[in-house]
Amino acid sequence: MTHILAIDQGTTSTRAIVFNGSMQPVATAQEEFTQHFPASGWVEHDPEDLWQTTLRTCAAAIADAGLDPTDIKAIGITNQRETTIVWDKATGRPIYNAIVWQDRRTADTCAALKEAGHEAEVTQRTGLLLDPYFSGTKVAWILDNVEGARARAEAGELLFGTVDSFLIWRLTGGNHVTDATNAARTLMYDIHKGHWSTTVCDILGVPTSMLPKVLDCAAEFGMASAEHLGASLPILGVAGDQQAATVGQACFQPGMLKSTYGTGCFALLNTGDEAVTSHNRLLTTIAYQLDGKPTYALEGSIFIAGAVVQWLRDGLKVIKAAPDTQALADQADDKQDVILVPAFTGLGAPYWKPDCRGAVFGLTRNSGPAEFARAALESVGFQTRDLMEAMQKDMGGRGEAVLRVDGGMTASDWTMQFLADILDAPVDRPKVLETTAVGAAWLAGMKAGVYPGMDEFADTWALDRRFKPAMDDEVRTARYARWQRAVAATQAV
Numbered sequence: 001m002t003h004i005l006a007i008d009q010g011t012t013s014t015r016a017i018v019f020n021g022s023m024q025p026v027a028t029a030q031e032e033f034t035q036h037f038p039a040s041g042w043v044e045h046d047p048e049d050l051w052q053t054t055l056r057t058c059a060a061a062i063a064d065a066g067l068d069p070t071d072i073k074a075i076g077i078t079n080q081r082e083t084t085i086v087w088d089k090a091t092g093r094p095i096y097n098a099i100v101w102q103d104r105r106t107a108d109t110c111a112a113l114k115e116a117g118h119e120a121e122v123t124q125r126t127g128l129l130l131d132p133y134f135s136g137t138k139v140a141w142i143l144d145n146v147e148g149a150r151a152r153a154e155a156g157e158l159l160f161g162t163v164d165s166f167l168i169w170r171l172t173g174g175n176h177v178t179d180a181t182n183a184a185r186t187l188m189y190d191i192h193k194g195h196w197s198t199t200v201c202d203i204l205g206v207p208t209s210m211l212p213k214v215l216d217c218a219a220e221f222g223m224a225s226a227e228h229l230g231a232s233l234p235i236l237g238v239a240g241d242q243q244a245a246t247v248g249q250a251c252f253q254p255g256m257l258k259s260t261y262g263t264g265c266f267a268l269l270n271t272g273d274e275a276v277t278s279h280n281r282l283l284t285t286i287a288y289q290l291d292g293k294p295t296y297a298l299e300g301s302i303f304i305a306g307a308v309v310q311w312l313r314d315g316l317k318v319i320k321a322a323p324d325t326q327a328l329a330d331q332a333d334d335k336q337d338v339i340l341v342p343a344f345t346g347l348g349a350p351y352w353k354p355d356c357r358g359a360v361f362g363l364t365r366n367s368g369p370a371e372f373a374r375a376a377l378e379s380v381g382f383q384t385r386d387l388m389e390a391m392q393k394d395m396g397g398r399g400e401a402v403l404r405v406d407g408g409m410t411a412s413d414w415t416m417q418f419l420a421d422i423l424d425a426p427v428d429r430p431k432v433l434e435t436t437a438v439g440a441a442w443l444a445g446m447k448a449g450v451y452p453g454m455d456e457f458a459d460t461w462a463l464d465r466r467f468k469p470a471m472d473d474e475v476r477t478a479r480y481a482r483w484q485r486a487v488a489a490t491q492a493v
């Protein structure tokens with residue numbers, strides 16, 4: 001009985017992966033679910049979809065591994081972060097859909113809070129910015145827009161949680177807990193003191209009685225009941241998906257850096273026990289917390305990475321499948337320098353412009369699908385360079401020169417080579433790309449005593465391919481300068 005079940009509840013799909021005692025994945029089940037867009041800039045999920053896809057993928061992965069649920073030693077959970085659910089304490093029924101991290105409906109609230117001079121205080125305590133991305137203003141929106149919700153919350157009848165918290169509450173039949181990394185994304189958690197900030201909750205208008213208890217990433221979150229999973233199983237590991245990927249990439253030393261390329265792109269730089277305050281609009285967050293001790297990170301969050309490829313496929317319809325971008329980009333005319341700024345849902349770090357929208361520069365009569373494909377892939381590299389520039393300024397030159405990458409888009413050799421070229425730094429792609437699930441599994445397996453400690457786990461990290469910079473310095477400088485001008489122009493419109 002040494003298998004670990006990892007649940008990865010993501011933005012577009014839910015995955016369950018069974019790992020054996022050697023930390024190798026032996027079975028995976030995945031289900032997509034419906035995205036709801038009720039108004040411009042709004043993104044919601046039905047919490048029942050998140051719950052049902054979790055139950056179904058867990059059952060399918062366990063069966064596919066040829067196991068009985070009783071063969072699972074422990075569960076690790078990782079999840080899309082910031083996404084906000086408020087549910088009835090008595091029934092477990094959500095009172096509104098989950099408001100997804102991408103949702104921009106609270107942009108005006110954030111602007112008003114900034115106007116009122118609250119940003120410095122909020123940032124000092126939480127490490128975050130007053131942006132609709134985070135949970136706090138989404139919770140307040142639900143309380144103010146669902147009839148009777150605020151009074152019920154104040155009476156202690158409603159609970160808030162990020163997706164991990166909601167799934168654990170349901171699986172355990174009422175444990176209201178989360179881990180420090182998810183708490184650190186809510187805009188309500190004091191990352192320095194390690195508890196909910198009553199000051200910030202008051203500013204946002206969220207009653208603290210709604211908030212879950214915060215535990216380490218490897219801790220006893222409760223027993224998932226046999227009614228749901230076929231056996232009573234302990235939940236022993238929890239981390240937000242980007243933090244789980246940081247763990248899965250074994251970025252355990254200060255200065256180590258990973259960047260995950262899925263729908264969006266999230267780069268985390270381990271800063272050890274120092275919570276570095278960014279002066280360049282990056283976030284300060286908790287990378288992981290073990291034995292009561294937080295390890296901090298600087299984070300750069302980009303909202304559109306792989307999603308730009310989905311746009312080529314579903315919006316422009318110039319490709320049939322994501323890998324088609326490679327051949328198209330190769331055909332692009334070198335003399336055309338088309339720049340695409342994919343600010344489809346605003347710009348994230350380091351700009352934080354929720355109302356900004358995308359733009360294309362440098363079009364000619366000859367510009368076509370090939371130039372668009374190349375510009376789309378390049379936009380991911382340029383945006384990462386923006387993050388790396390900000391990180392270098394914040395760290396004053398401290399930090400690794402190597403970037404460890406993962407996520408679906410790292411399958412694109414073309415994109416990874418451009419990334420190395422534009423960063424002028426090596427890019428390391430590991431053999432195992434399911435680093436998010438690996439991170440969650442390791443946290444649970446380590447707590448259960450079936451997986452090794454941190455150092456031995458770090459030694460298992462294996463390189464698939466290193467992409468080395470090959471671009472001429474002058475070309476790199478000129479192309480990045482052009483990108484910066486394009487971003488400035490996009491913000492000016």
Ligand SMILES: Nc1ncnc2c1ncn2[C@@H]1O[C@H](COP(=O)(O)OP(=O)(O)O)[C@@H](O)[C@H]1O
Nearest residue numbers: 262263306307309310322323407408409411412
């Ligand atoms: N070969 C490829 N070339 C370019 N983009 C790709 C390729 N394969 C996958 N992608 C992109 O990667 C994303 C999927 O990555 P994944 O890590 O599964 O994302 P998420 O967990 O956010 O749903 C999609 O947006 C897709 O467009």
Ligand SMILES: O=P(O)(O)OC[C@H](O)CO
Nearest residue numbers: 010011080081101262263
């Ligand atoms: O579900 P993903 O992989 O798109 O990740 C979403 C992030 O956690 C948002 O902060």
